[in-house]
Amino acid sequence: MTENYEDMEFFAPGHGMCAGCAAPIIVKWVLKLSGPNTIVVNATGCLEVATTAYPHTSWRIPWLHVAFENSAAAASGVEAALRATGEKANVIVFGGDGGTVDIGLQALSGMVERGHNVLYVLYDNEAYMNTGIQRSSATPWGAWTTTSKVGKANPIGKLRPKKPIARIIAAHNAKYVATANPAIFQDFKKKVQKALSYEGPRFLHVLSSCTTGWRHDPSKTIEILRLAADTGLFPLYEIIDGDIENMRITYHPKKFKPVEEYLKMQGRFRHLLKNPDLVKKLQDDVNAWWEKYGYH
Amino acid sequence: MEIVYTRGGVIPYPGNSTENKTGSWRVFKPVINYEKCIRCMICWQFCPEPAILKIKDEDVKKNTPAPKEPIKRLPVPEIDYDYCKGCGICYNECPVNAIDFVKEER
Ligand code: SF4
Ligand code: SF4
Numbered sequence: 082m083t084e085n086y087e088d089m090e091f092f093a094p095g096h097g098m099c100a101g102c103a104a105p106i107i108v109k110w111v112l113k114l115s116g117p118n119t120i121v122v123n124a125t126g127c128l129e130v131a132t133t134a135y136p137h138t139s140w141r142i143p144w145l146h147v148a149f150e151n152s153a154a155a156a157s158g159v160e161a162a163l164r165a166t167g168e169k170a171n172v173i174v175f176g177g178d179g180g181t182v183d184i185g186l187q188a189l190s191g192m193v194e195r196g197h198n199v200l201y202v203l204y205d206n207e208a209y210m211n212t213g214i215q216r217s218s219a220t221p222w223g224a225w226t227t228t229s230k231v232g233k234a235n236p237i238g239k240l241r242p243k244k245p246i247a248r249i250i251a252a253h254n255a256k257y258v259a260t261a262n263p264a265i266f267q268d269f270k271k272k273v274q275k276a277l278s279y280e281g282p283r284f285l286h287v288l289s290s291c292t293t294g295w296r297h298d299p300s301k302t303i304e305i306l307r308l309a310a311d312t313g314l315f316p317l318y319e320i321i322d323g324d325i326e327n328m329r330i331t332y333h334p335k336k337f338k339p340v341e342e343y344l345k346m347q348g349r350f351r352h353l354l355k356n357p358d359l360v361k362k363l364q365d366d367v368n369a370w371w372e373k374y375g376y377h
Numbered sequence: 378m379e380i381v382y383t384r385g386g387v388i389p390y391p392g393n394s395t396e397n398k399t400g401s402w403r404v405f406k407p408v409i410n411y412e413k414c415i416r417c418m419i420c421w422q423f424c425p426e427p428a429i430l431k432i433k434d435e436d437v438k439k440n441t442p443a444p445k446e447p448i449k450r451l452p453v454p455e456i457d458y459d460y461c462k463g464c465g466i467c468y469n470e471c472p473v474n475a476i477d478f479v480k481e482e483r
Contacts, residue, residue: 090427092427093392093393093394094394094395094399094426095395095398095460096394097397097399098425100402100425100463101425101464103425105427106425134394136386136388136393137396139392139394141392142391266422292464299464299466300466300478303423304469
C-alpha cells in the first residue's frame with residue numbers, strides 16, 4: 082500500500098504563473114500523486130521562470146532547472162545516478178511544448194530509446210507563450226500566434242497541423258504513453274497514477290490552456306479544456322509498450338460537440354469563425370480522425 | 378593572492394514563494410456561500426495557485442453551515458486570500474453555484 086499524499090501540496094502558492102493558467106493544476110496533481118520521493122527536472126519555459134524567481138521557489142521537492150533542449154538528457158543522468166547509488170525516487174520532467182516537441186525532441190528521443198526510468202510530462206499550451214506567443218510545432222492548424230499572423234495574405238493562421246508527439250514517442254517503444262487533459266479529471270488522474278506505476282520511459286502529453294496566448298477569460302480555463310475533449314479535437318488515449326496498433330481511447334465524448342464551441346471561446350481562433358469553410362475543414366479533420374481511430 | 382569565496386544564490390527554504398502574497402493581483406474575489414456548498418472539493422481540485430485549503434478540523438466541519446446536515450461530515454473548502462489571484466476558475470466550475478465572484482474592494 083503506497084501512502085496517499087493527495088491532501089499535501091508539494092507545489093507552493095506565491096508563484097508568478099498567470100491567473101487561470103492550467104499548468105500549475107497539472108503540476109500540483111502530478112506531485113500529489115507522486116509524493117515527496119520525487120526529483121523534478123524542469124525545462125526552461127513559463128513554469129520554470131514563474132515558479133523560481135530568485136530568491137524564491139515554489140518547489141517543495143528537489144528540483145533541477147535545465148535549458149530548453151536538455152531536460153530529458155539531464156533526467157537521464159539523474160536516473161542513472163540513482164541507479165548507480167541504489168537509491169529509488171521518481172524522476173519527473175516537466176517541459177512545455179517548445180522545450181519538448183521542438184527544441185528538446187532529440188534529447189527526449191535519446192532518453193526513451195536508452196530506456197531511462199523517467200516520467201516525462203509535457204504541459205502543452207500550444208505555442209511559445211513565455212517569449213511572446215510564437216508558434217511551435219504543437220500549435221494547431223488555424224491558430225493565430227505572433228509568428229502565424231492572420232491577415233489578407235493568410236486568413237488561416239498556422240498552416241500546418243499539430244505534430245503528433247505522443248504517437249512519435251510511442252513509436253520509440255516507450256513503456257507508457259498517454260494524452261491527458263486536467264478537465265477530464267478522473268481520466269487524467271488515472272493516467273498519472275498508471276504512468277507512475279510503470280518502470281521505464283513514460284510520457285504524458287497533457288493539454289494546458291494559456292489565458293494569454295489562447296486569449297480567453299481566466300475563469301474559462303477548465304471549461305475550454307473540457308471542450309477540447311468533448312469536440313474530439315484533443316483525443317485522449319494511451320499506448321503501452323509502443324503498441325500503436327492497439328492504442329486505447331480512454332474517453333469517448335457522450336455526444337460530440339461541434340468544433341465552433343471550442344473555437345468561439347478563444348481569441349486565437351476568432352478569425353476562423355468568419356469563414357465557415359475553414360470551420361468545416363477543421364470539423365472534417367476531427368471527424369476523419371475519429372473515423373480512423375475511434376473504434377480503438 | 379587572496380582568494381575570496383562567496384556563496385552562490387541561496388534559497389533559504391523550499392516553497393518560500395509563499396512570501397509573495399499574490400492575493401494583491403485580485404480584481405474579482407471568489408466568496409464561498411457555505412449555505413449552498415456541498416463540499417465536493419472541485420474548487421480545491423482545480424485552483425491553480427493552490428489557494429483553496431481543505432480543512433479537516435472536526436470543529437470547523439461541524440460549525441460551518443451546510444445545505445444538509447450529513448454534509449457537515451466532509452472537509453470544508455476555505456479560500457486563502459493571501460494567494461488567490463481571482464482567476465474565477467472555482468466560481469466557473471462549482472457545480473452548485475456556491476461561489477460568488479464580487480469586485481475586490483481595497
Ligand atoms: S466547488 Fe462549490 S460546492 Fe464544491 S466544494 Fe467548492 S464551493 Fe463547495
Ligand atoms: S479565484 Fe482562482 S485563484 Fe482564487 S481561489 Fe478560485 S481558483 Fe483559486
